Amino acid sequence: MKTKATLIIGASALAMFSCDTKNYTEQDRVEVTTNLENYVDSVETAVKIIPVHNWSVIDERYDSLDNRAEKVYEDLKVEDDNLEMIEERYETIVKNAKAESENFERTAEMHMDNVETWWDKTTADIEKGTKNTAEDIEDATQESLDWLEKNFDKLSDETKKEFEEISLKLQKD
Template sequence: MKTQATLLIGAAVLAVTSCDTKNYTEQDRVQATQNLENYVDSVETAVKVVPVHNWSVIDERYDSLDSRAEKVYNDLKVEDDNLEMIEERYETVVKNAKTEAENFERTAEMHMGNVETWWDKTTADVEKGTKNTAEDIEEATQESLDWLEKNFDKLGDETKKKYQEITAELQRD
């Protein structure tokens, strides 16, 4: 009984894998290359708009498209110079984007640090009876608040929360 089940499963796997190997056409190669290139274009555009991304999801999708293209190229026995150029471009885009994201995060932390330092100092004054007002904000702190507001949608969740808490307190005073 076990032997029959094993043979049936083996036959099913063989049937599925034999159906999976297919002869691709030149149109399939062009389409696979275009899909991969379009994806790299979209990643390049996205990283210019928003600096922080989920790279594991992006890499997973790239790997899927790249794998498909490689299958087609191998099946057609075509040189994959196009794929290599696209891969180099993708790696450059990712490397540059990660560097930009690190720079953005450092800048956000610097601005948030400026605001928090000022906030900690001035809230200590509040406890002594001095009221915080928007007019009391130092120029450097105001620049940091302005930068954080301008880049709010690009900030990490923790920085957004801190920024919202401080600005809400400023508006109450």
Template sequence: MKTQATLLIGAAVLSVTSCDTKNYTEEDRVRVTTNLENYVDSVENAVQFVPVHNWEKIDERYDSLDDRAEKVYNDLKAEDDNLEMIEERYETMVKNAKTESENFERTAEMHMNNVETWWDKTTADVEKGTKNTAEDIEDATQESLDWLEKNFDKLGDETKKKYEEISMKLNKD
């Protein structure tokens, strides 16, 4: 009888410990889903204002949040439809944002090249004795200067530096 009781207790303990123990709660699932959604929302908002980003860092953070969410969902054996929708939204947003960023960079480069070409041409005239004035700026060049000034905070460092050098020299004259 004593052996039978020991076996029954041992079996009960074994069945309790062998059951799939959950490390996470439904609250954890909601929290990780909300964190992931909020992150995607913040990236989506950021790309609307500033076209140039460090996508490697953004992807690393997204992957970290997504991995955490997947662990919680797997532990709870929950359907991950929410995660799939968030991932699809994120991937679409990143693809569109990278395209916008490339377009912005091409536009910035075009305007900077226009200004540099004009600057190189007028600098050669200055060496010949012709004074360079703001009235001499051609319409297309002025449009490029205006665009660069308007989008200055969004420009890459190299373009900012070039723009500042030409602006300083132009305002000096």
């Protein structure tokens, strides 16, 4: 009887471990991989269009998709080479985009500083009685105004506000 009970318990345990039922299917693996790739593609496209982003939100969504994919791959006991390649690509995109964003911000700041310096000088001259017109705008300042106007939608909120204030005052004068 003891042997029979041991065999039954052993068989049950063996059946439990050998039946290791999977929660996910191959279709789930393809789906999570595609979702992750599509997200990385959309991030890559977005950073080409607009240089300034909320990286914590982007990273949070990526991490969520990546964690889900890792669970599926782990459950299916599949090598995650695809995930590693996607992660490397994502990290490269983010690194390059952040560098590009910093460069854009530096450029915007340089142009805004140029315009503000010109504006401060111009308003000081007006207070002395000298009237300046749009024709008096120096080439470098006009180039900065043009650049800021062209890239207005991509500027930070603070820079947009500063540019709008100066543009309105320029139109009044």
